[in-house]
Every structure is written in structure tokens, then in C-alpha cells.
Amino acid sequence: xxxxxxxxNLTGIRQIILVLSGKGGVGKSxxxxxxxxxxxxxxxxxxxxxxxxxxxxxxxMLKVQDKAVHQCDSGWVPVFVDQEQTISLMSVGFLLEKxxxxxxxxGPKKNxxxxxxxxxxxxxxxxxxxxxxxxxxxxxxxxxxxxxxPYKPLGxxxxxxxxxxxxxxxxxxxxxxxxxxxxxxxxxxxxxxxVCPHCSECTNLFSKGGGEELARHAKVPFLGCxxxxxxxxxxxxxxxxxxxxxxxxxxxxxxISITQQILDGTLAQTx
Numbered sequence: 319x320x321x322x323x324x325x326x327n328l329t330g331i332r333q334i335i336l337v338l339s340g341k342g343g344v345g346k347s348x349x350x351x352x353x354x355x356x357x358x359x360x361x362x363x364x365x366x367x368x369x370x371x372x373x374x375x376x377x378x379m380l381k382v383q384d385k386a387v388h389q390c391d392s393g394w395v396p397v398f399v400d401q402e403q404t405i406s407l408m409s410v411g412f413l414l415e416k417x418x419x420x421x422x423x424x425g426p427k428k429n430x431x432x433x434x435x436x437x438x439x440x441x442x443x444x445x446x447x448x449x450x451x452x453x454x455x456x457x458x459x460x461x462x463x464x465x466x467x468p469y470k471p472l473g474x475x476x477x478x479x480x481x482x483x484x485x486x487x488x489x490x491x492x493x494x495x496x497x498x499x500x501x502x503x504x505x506x507x508x509x510x511x512x513v514c515p516h517c518s519e520c521t522n523l524f525s526k527g528g529g530e531e532l533a534r535h536a537k538v539p540f541l542g543c544x545x546x547x548x549x550x551x552x553x554x555x556x557x558x559x560x561x562x563x564x565x566x567x568x569x570x571x572x573x574i575s576i577t578q579q580i581l582d583g584t585l586a587q588t589x
Contacts, residue, residue, distance in 0.1 A: 327392055328436070330443035331365070333584055334471040335503065336462070338495070340487030342453035344479045345508040346370075348554060349544070350450040351379045353475075355561045356577035358404045362445035365396060366407045369432050369462055370452040374411035381557020387412045393438035408439045429461040436465040446580075455494040463498045472584065473501035475541065478529045479509045485528040492536050503541075503583060505533040506576060510543035541579055544572045 337350045347370065354364045368376045377383040377397070385397040387408065396406035410431065441447065449466070452458055463471075474495055478488040488505070495502050507529030533540035547569040553560035564570060 327438065327440055328469050331441055331447045331469065332445050334447045334449065334466055334469060335580070336449045336451060336466075336471060336474040336500070337477060338451050338459070338474045338491050339453055339477040339484075340455065340489075340491040340494075341478075341484050342373075344453075344477050344484055345544075346453070346477050347373075347375045347379060347450050348550070349475065349477050349506055349508060350448050351376055351554070352550075352560060352573045353577060353580070354405055354446075354448050355559055356573050357446055357448075357580070358400075359561050360577060360581060362404075363443065364405050365441050365444045365447045366405065366409075367435055367439070367447060367449045368407065368409035368411070369435060369458065370450055371410045371428050371431065371458065372452065374409045376407060376450060377409050377411040379554045379557065380405070380407060382407060383411060385412060390440055392440035395440055406441065406444075408435060425457045428458055432458060432461045433465050436462075455490060459494065460498070463500055467499075471500065473503040475503050475580075476505045477508055478505060478532065480507055480528045482528060485532050488529075488532060489536075492532075492538070502536075502538040504539035504579065505529050505536075506541050507543045509546045539579070541576045542572050544576075545569055 335353075337346050337353075339346050347368075350366060350368075354366050357364045366376055368374050377385070380399045382397050382399055387397060388395045394408065396408040397412060399405040399407055449462065451462060476488050476491050476495075478484045492502065494500075507527075510529070529543070530540045545568050547567050549564045549567045550560055550569045552558070553563060560567070561570070561573065
């Protein structure tokens with residue numbers, strides 16, 4: 319009966335994309351959030367599954383941190399971000415009694431919750447489900463990939479920053495994808511230069527091009543560079559829709575280009 323319920327909850331999802339990185343602080347949740355918003359603006363219905371159990375930041379980024387999930391006959395009903403119900407979100411952040419409560423759990427409990435997130439959320443019909451993962455290649459990642467494997471995920475987007483140390487960690491994530499049979503959709507280089515809010519000049523605070531070089535070396539697609547932009551930071555802090563509010567931002571075309579490549583790749587795979 320449980321297996322039938324699980325199948326029913328995921329039957330309406332057309333494509334599943336995981337967002338991975340071997341290192342924390344590279345902006346995985348930012349990429350997941352903006353990708354979901356950009357897909358919504360492209361006319362798609364999107365779900366976000368936040369399995370970063372120790373750092374569930376997406377509810378705040380989408381300004382729904384005070385919402386609660388409810389139960390229905392099919393399981394948990396995810397939180398809808400907009401009135402049109404085009405973006406839905408499930409996160410451990412909705413299950414904590416206090417927003418600042420630390421998730422101090424051993425591996426088995428985390429893995430059990432991840433499996434429950436996959437099986438017990440009533441997503442309904444979705445064009446895309448974006449899965450935001452914690453940093454690393456731990457038990458949680460293996461549990462997530464194994465739980466989703468029967469539903470044939472489209473693949474993974476790997477996020478890095480330009481520095482060599484971050485690129486090295488993402489190289490290990492590439493190995494993880496290879497070992498688990500997860501296709502790599504492409505690599506995104508986040509925080510690729512800082513955009514001055516006054517003159518709009520882009521300065522490379524870190525090095526540049528590490529993500530593109532890694533993609534070339536690994537023979538996987540390079541999806542693009544996203545600059546550090548104060549407008550993007552502001553939108554995430556205030557729970558604004560960056561794609562709608564800041565179309566003139568230098569980061570805007572980067573997200574649109576990444577999203578278009580995802581849409582084109584999906585179309586090519588299904589045609």
C-alpha cells in the first residue's frame with residue numbers, strides 16, 4: 319500500500335533535477351530558488367524539495383518561513399509560494415517548532431526523513447521538481463539518489479564558486495554522480511565576479527573560470543556564470559521574486575540562460 323501511495327505522489331512529476339555541490343556556502347539554495355522562479359516565469363509548474371536538513375534556508379528565501387504543512391489522504395501537502403500555486407515547497411524548516419531550532423539527528427533519522435519526503439508529499443502535477451541537497455557526498459545524498467532512482471531523475475546541476483578549493487570539491491561531486499549513475503546536466507559557476515551597485519562594473523573578487531575549466535575537463539556542459547549581485551542578495555533576504563523585480567540586474571541574463579538550457583535539454587530528451 320505504501321509503495322502504491324509513493325508511486326501515486328510522484329506520478330505527476332515530469333522531470334526531477336538535483337542541485338549538488340561538494341562544498342557549503344557556494345549558493346546551492348540560491349541557484350535552486352532562482353531556477354524554480356525562472357521556470358515558473360517560463361510557464362512551468364515547479365516544486366522544490368529542500369533536503370538540506372541542517373540548513374533549510376529556502377522557506378526564508380521565498381518568504382514562506384511562517385507557513386505550515388498539512389496532512390491530506392495522500393500525505394503532506396507542500397506549501398504553495400504563490401496564489402496561483404505554480405511553485406510548491408517542502409522543507410524540514412516547516413516541521414521545526416522554532417525556526418532557530420538545530421536539527422541534531424543521527425544518520426538513520428535523516429535518511430528516514432528523506433525517504434518520507436520522497437514518498438509522502440502530495441505534489442500533484444509538476445513540470446519540474448528541484449531537489450536542493452546539503453553539501454558533500456554523504457549518506458543523505460545516497461539516500462536521496464536511491465529514493466529518487468525509480469523515477470528516473472533528469473540529472474544533477476553542480477554548483478561551484480571560481481576558487482580552486484571549491485572546484486576541487488565539485489570534482490569529487492562529479493565522481494559521486496558517476497558512481498551513483500546520476501547524469502550531470504551541467505556546472506554553474508556562482509559568485510563569478512562582484513557587480514558594483516553604482517557603476518555596474520564586474521570585478522573578480524575570486525579567481526574566474528574554474529567552473530568552466532572543470533566542465534571542459536570533465537566533458538560535461540557548462541551552464542554559465544552567475545555574478546555576485548547586491549540586488550540578488552536583497553531579493554533573497556526579503557523574499558522577493560528576483561526574476562520579476564530585477565530584470566536589469568547583471569545576474570538576470572545568467573539565470574535566464576541557465577533555465578533556457580534546462581528547457582532545451584528537457585525538450586531534446588523527450589523528443
